[in-house]
Amino acid sequence: MAGRIREEDIAEVREKTRIDDVIGQYVTLRPAGGGSLKGLCPFHDEKSPSFNVNPSRGFYHCFGCGEGGDVINFLMKVDGLAFGEVVERLAEKQGIVLRREDDGFGGRDDKPKGPQRGRLIEANKVAQQFYAEQLATSDARAARDFLIQRGFDQAAAETFGIGFAPRDGEAVTKHLRGRGFSQEESVEAGVVAIGRSAYDRFRGRLLWPIRDASGDTIGFGARRIFDDDRIEAKYLNTPETKLYKKSQVLYGIDLARKAIGQSSQAVIVEGYTDVMACHLSGVGTAVATCGTAFGDDHARVLRRFLDDRDGSRGEVIFTFDGDAAGQKAALRAFGGDQNFVSQTYVAVEPDGLDPCDLRIKKGDDAVRDLIGGRVPLYRFVLSNVITKYDLDRADGRIDALREGARLVSSIRDRSKVDAFARELAGMIGVDPDEARAEVRRAASRKPAPDQHQHATPAASEADRPETPPLPSIGDPRFAIERETLMLVIQAPINIGRLTTEIRPESFTHPTLRAIWELVAAAGGIAAGVGDQGWAARLRDSTDDPAVVSAISALAVAPLKKAPDAAYVTEYLLRLQERAVGRRIEDLSSRLHRTDPADVESFNAIFGELATLESQRRSIRDRLRGPAV
Incomplete structure (x- = not known):
C-alpha cells in the first residue's frame, strides 16, 4: 500500500502552485489593493464580493461566510476531493514527483474512496479524444452532415471538441480498457454503463464534450441522428457522477468565462448548437444548461465570473422562443431574477428562431443584433401577462392589474418593487398609486409563515442560560x-x-x-x-x-x-x-x-x-x- 505523501513534497506543491491561477478558474478576481484580489465567494450566495485571495501568502478567505485556507483546501472544498487527490492533481500540473513514506497514511486521508477524480477526468479526456477521431470515419457521415446543415464546418467541430460515438456499443469501453482504465473508473466517469456486461453509454450519436470552467471534460451531451436509434430521446446526457452535476453545469463556460469576466455579460441560450452559433457569430459570452432548466445553482456558477457587484453594468441575457414554452421559461427566469445584482434581459427573435437557426437563415450579424436588441426581463414578462387581457375594457384592465400585481409582489428584492409597479401602471394605463396599492394588496394575500416555526422552545431549553457569542475579531x-x-x-x-x-x-x-x-x-x-x-x-x-x-x-x-x-x-x-x-x-x-x-x-x-x-x-x- 502506498504511504503518506512526504511533507516536503506537499510544501513544494503549495509553493509552486499559484493560488490566484487556480481560484481564477472558478471565480473572476479583481485587484483589491495591497496585493490582494477579490471576487464573489463560490461557497455561499452573495451580491457584494467578500472573497479575498492573497497570492503572496497563498491563502484565501471569505469575510462573508468564513471559509478560507490554501490552494489545497480550496480544491478540496470546491470540488469535493480528498487531500491526497488534490495534492496529486496539483503535483501533476507542476511536474512534481511525489514521494511517499512507508508508514501508511498517517493522520491524513490521502487515499480517496473509489476512483480518484483525476482518473475520472482523464477517462473523459481520453474518451473525448477517441470520439473526436471517430467523427472523421465513414460511419460518422450522418453526424458530419448534421453539423454542415447547421452551418458548422470542421474547424468549428474541432473548436468545440465535437465527436461521434460508434454504433457497435463497445468501442469506447474497449478503448478505455486498452488505455489502462478499470471498469469501475470507466463507469464512474459516466462513459460506460453496466447491464449484463459493460457497454458504451453513448452509441451512434453526435457528441458534445461538456467541460468545467478550467477546461476539463466532465461529461457529454449526445444527440440522436439515426432513425433506428432504439433510444427515442433526442438528447442524452452523462448521468450524475462525481464530476457531472447537471444543476451546476453550464455548457460553454470554459470558452465563455474569460469574456464574461471582461464584459460583465452572460448570455443564456437553450442548446449546444445555440452556444456554438453565438460564439462563432462573435457573442463569446454564451452558455447553456444541459438537459435541465436554468436554476439557482446555475446562477451561482455564473455569478462567480460576472462583475456582479452593484448592478450598474453587469448583464444577464436570456434567449427564449416566442411560443408558450418560451414565455413559461421567461416566467421561471423572472422568479430567479433576484439571484443577480446585474440587470436581467431577454432576447426573443420575432420569427421565433433560436440563435442557431437565426445564423443559418440570416447570418452572424443577425445573431449579434438579437442580443443587442435585448429588453428588460421584467418588461417582457409583464407584457406577456397583460396582453392576455382586453385593456379597452375596464374589467380587462382590472384583471390585468391584479395578475401583474401578483407578479410584482413576488419579487424578493423589495428595492425593485416600486419601479416595477410604475412600469405596470404605464403598460395598463392606470394611476401609479392604484398600481402600488394593488401590489400591496397582493403581498398581503400571500400565505402567512408557518406558525410552528415561531413556537416557544421547551421549558428546559428556554430556561437554559445562553452562552454569549464571542465578539468578532474585527471589533x-x-x-x-x-x-x-x-x-x-x-x-x-x-x-x-x-x-x-x-x-x-x-x-x-x-x-x-x-x-x-x-x-x-x-x-x-x-x-x-x-x-x-x-x-x-x-x-x-x-x-x-x-x-x-x-x-x-x-x-x-x-x-x-x-x-x-x-x-x-x-x-x-x-x-x-x-x-x-x-x-x-x-x-x-x-x-x-x-x-x-x-x-x-x-x-x-x-x-x-x-x-x-x-x-x-x-x-x-x-x-x-x-x-x-
Whole structure:
C-alpha cells in the first residue's frame, strides 16, 4: 500500500502552485489593493464580493461566510476531493514527483474512496479524444452532415471538441480498457454503463464534450441522428457522477468565462448548437444548461465570473422562443431574477428562431443584433401577462392589474418593487398609486409563515442560560491584537528576544489567543521566517473551526504598509504595553480594595504596581525611539 505523501513534497506543491491561477478558474478576481484580489465567494450566495485571495501568502478567505485556507483546501472544498487527490492533481500540473513514506497514511486521508477524480477526468479526456477521431470515419457521415446543415464546418467541430460515438456499443469501453482504465473508473466517469456486461453509454450519436470552467471534460451531451436509434430521446446526457452535476453545469463556460469576466455579460441560450452559433457569430459570452432548466445553482456558477457587484453594468441575457414554452421559461427566469445584482434581459427573435437557426437563415450579424436588441426581463414578462387581457375594457384592465400585481409582489428584492409597479401602471394605463396599492394588496394575500416555526422552545431549553457569542475579531477593541497576528502570519521576522516577552494573556480575544499559542507551539515567529507554508502549517495544527477561519482571514487581510523589522517590533511593543496596562488596572483596583492596615499585602501590591509602571515607561520609550 502506498504511504503518506512526504511533507516536503506537499510544501513544494503549495509553493509552486499559484493560488490566484487556480481560484481564477472558478471565480473572476479583481485587484483589491495591497496585493490582494477579490471576487464573489463560490461557497455561499452573495451580491457584494467578500472573497479575498492573497497570492503572496497563498491563502484565501471569505469575510462573508468564513471559509478560507490554501490552494489545497480550496480544491478540496470546491470540488469535493480528498487531500491526497488534490495534492496529486496539483503535483501533476507542476511536474512534481511525489514521494511517499512507508508508514501508511498517517493522520491524513490521502487515499480517496473509489476512483480518484483525476482518473475520472482523464477517462473523459481520453474518451473525448477517441470520439473526436471517430467523427472523421465513414460511419460518422450522418453526424458530419448534421453539423454542415447547421452551418458548422470542421474547424468549428474541432473548436468545440465535437465527436461521434460508434454504433457497435463497445468501442469506447474497449478503448478505455486498452488505455489502462478499470471498469469501475470507466463507469464512474459516466462513459460506460453496466447491464449484463459493460457497454458504451453513448452509441451512434453526435457528441458534445461538456467541460468545467478550467477546461476539463466532465461529461457529454449526445444527440440522436439515426432513425433506428432504439433510444427515442433526442438528447442524452452523462448521468450524475462525481464530476457531472447537471444543476451546476453550464455548457460553454470554459470558452465563455474569460469574456464574461471582461464584459460583465452572460448570455443564456437553450442548446449546444445555440452556444456554438453565438460564439462563432462573435457573442463569446454564451452558455447553456444541459438537459435541465436554468436554476439557482446555475446562477451561482455564473455569478462567480460576472462583475456582479452593484448592478450598474453587469448583464444577464436570456434567449427564449416566442411560443408558450418560451414565455413559461421567461416566467421561471423572472422568479430567479433576484439571484443577480446585474440587470436581467431577454432576447426573443420575432420569427421565433433560436440563435442557431437565426445564423443559418440570416447570418452572424443577425445573431449579434438579437442580443443587442435585448429588453428588460421584467418588461417582457409583464407584457406577456397583460396582453392576455382586453385593456379597452375596464374589467380587462382590472384583471390585468391584479395578475401583474401578483407578479410584482413576488419579487424578493423589495428595492425593485416600486419601479416595477410604475412600469405596470404605464403598460395598463392606470394611476401609479392604484398600481402600488394593488401590489400591496397582493403581498398581503400571500400565505402567512408557518406558525410552528415561531413556537416557544421547551421549558428546559428556554430556561437554559445562553452562552454569549464571542465578539468578532474585527471589533476595534482587538485592532492591535489582530494587526500583530497579521504581521506574525504574513511577514514573520526574526526580531529576537522581544517575541518571548509576549504571552498568551497579551491577547484578550480567545480566538486570537489560541492563534498565538499555535505560533508559540510551532517555535515562535522565527519558525515562520522563509517558510512559504507557514500560514498553512499553523492552520493545519488546529481542529477549532473558529481558529482555522481566523488564520485564513488574517493571512489575506491587507497590511497597512510594507512590513519590516521596525514595523513588526512596533506592534509587538504596543501589544505588550496594552497587556501591562491591563495588569496595572487590575492591581490598582485591588490596591483600592486592600486595607492599608494589612501592610504586607498593601506593600506587595504597591511594589508590583511600581515595577509595572516602570516597565510601561520603558516600553513607551522604545516606541518613541529611533528604532521604531
